[in-house]
Amino acid sequence: MDKKLISVAMCTYNGGKYLKEQLNSIINQTYKNIEIIICDDGSSDNTIEIIKEYSKKYSFIKFFQNEKNLGFVKNFEKSISLCSGDYIALADQDDIWKEKKLELFINEIKENLLIYSDAIIMDGDGTISNKELIRPKGNLVKGKCNKAFLFTNCVSGNTLMFKKELLENILPIPETITYHDIWIAFVASTYGTITFTEEAMTYYRRYSEQITSTREKNYKSLRDRFNTKKASNIKSAKDAINNLTIFKKISILDNETKLIIDISLKHLKNFSNSYFSNNLYRVLKKYKDEVFEIKKDKKRIKYVRRLSYGLKMHKLTFFAI
Structure with missing residues (x-):
């Protein structure tokens, strides 16, 4: 053959x-x-x-x-x-x-x-x-x-x-x-x-230059650190919105995946003005082993919390980082 x-x-x-x-x-x-x-x-x-x-x-x-x-x-x-x-x-x-x-x-x-x-x-x-x-x-x-x-x-x-x-x-x-x-x-x-x-x-x-840009944190000031993290959070939210919006259009998605996408989009689209989404936290926690399967076990709940917060919560917790 x-x-x-x-x-x-x-x-x-x-x-x-x-x-x-x-x-x-x-x-x-x-x-x-x-x-x-x-x-x-x-x-x-x-x-x-x-x-x-x-x-x-x-x-x-x-x-x-x-x-x-x-x-x-x-x-x-x-x-x-x-x-x-x-x-x-x-x-x-x-x-x-x-x-x-x-x-x-x-x-x-x-x-x-x-x-x-x-x-x-x-x-x-x-x-x-x-x-x-x-x-x-x-x-x-x-x-x-x-x-x-x-x-x-x-x-x-x-x-x-x-x-x-x-x-x-x-x-x-x-x-x-x-x-x-x-x-x-x-x-x-x-x-x-x-x-x-x-x-x-x-x-x-x-x-x-790739290693430098991803690993080194050469912040000029505390404000620079805050603004850099803010810009990164906003970009991540926008990227997630783009991807999830496209994924949602696939007709054969199961109902569980559609639910995760819908709740995530609702939160992320208001990311700059929201604090904490209980609905998103609950659904991500329920499906964390599938949604965060690429992450190591001990990190999965960390990512559930991170995605459930909005940018305002990041602002409030920034100085505690």
């Missing part, structure tokens, strides 16, 4: 520095029946030269240049839409894949719509750490588990592969969704089931 075709959807934008490493890691996969679909979003460095060089050498690499910049979410939508494989895997331009990634995925996906793994963090110089992107601080989830993606995500786009039958439900990717990967994970775990491999199959490149 012929092996099923796996399409690799890659998006590029000024990624020339690391692109060859990533392309080589995909080309050298032990699973050989692949095509690579690359959509470039207007690179001004040597990215296009590299892609043209590789596409001339390898007939299974297909290159498309965007006439205008689409942004990474819509660029992934375009790349995915051009895939013809039975399975579609997503690839960032600067990671490195383990050579058996696709072989393991196609063997392990079975009846599931989507499969993914954790990722091993490496720095800009390619030094590989012993740390994973999600674990051990968080959990990976599997099954029919869409509630876990209402407020958080463990399925990174550069680690996933899904069956082509999912395309009719994920495309077009909604304009206001925060990230394409949480949308794909939510849809896949709503219409079917998802799974993961215990072994992390992607080396995820994290730059020093």
Whole structure:
């Protein structure tokens, strides 16, 4: 029996520095029946030269240049839409894949719509750490588990592969969704089931500026700290509203998920003016093991309380932090 075709959807934008490493890691996969679909979003460095060089050498690499910049979410939508494989895997331009990634995925996906793994963090110089992107601080989830993606995500786009039958439900990717990967994970775990491999199959490149921006808290003053936290809270609320509003439109949602979304939206839309939502607290506490399955057990009740507060309560408790 012929092996099923796996399409690799890659998006590029000024990624020339690391692109060859990533392309080589995909080309050298032990699973050989692949095509690579690359959509470039207007690179001004040597990215296009590299892609043209590789596409001339390898007939299974297909290159498309965007006439205008689409942004990474819509660029992934375009790349995915051009895939013809039975399975579609997503690839960032600067990671490195383990050579058996696709072989393991196609063997392990079975009846599931989507499969993914954790990722091993490496720095800009390619030094590989012993740390994973999600674990051990968080959990990976599997099954029919869409509630876990209402407020958080463990399925990174550069680690996933899904069956082509999912395309009719994920495309077009909604304009206001925060990230394409949480949308794909939510849809896949709503219409079917998802799974993961215990072994992390992607080396995820994290730059020093990313680490600085997410870990260091260089506040200039107490007021600066307050304003920064306020802006972060407001952005998180807006992102949640956008995602939940889109999720709600999926017709096959069960009544429990609809209830959580409705109560959450009512609270979040008044986030700046509200104090504490008893209704939201009760429903999140009831379903905490599903909604916060990605969070470790001891952190789940903490997130229930955090989401149940509004910005005014954050103001009142700020000086006690």
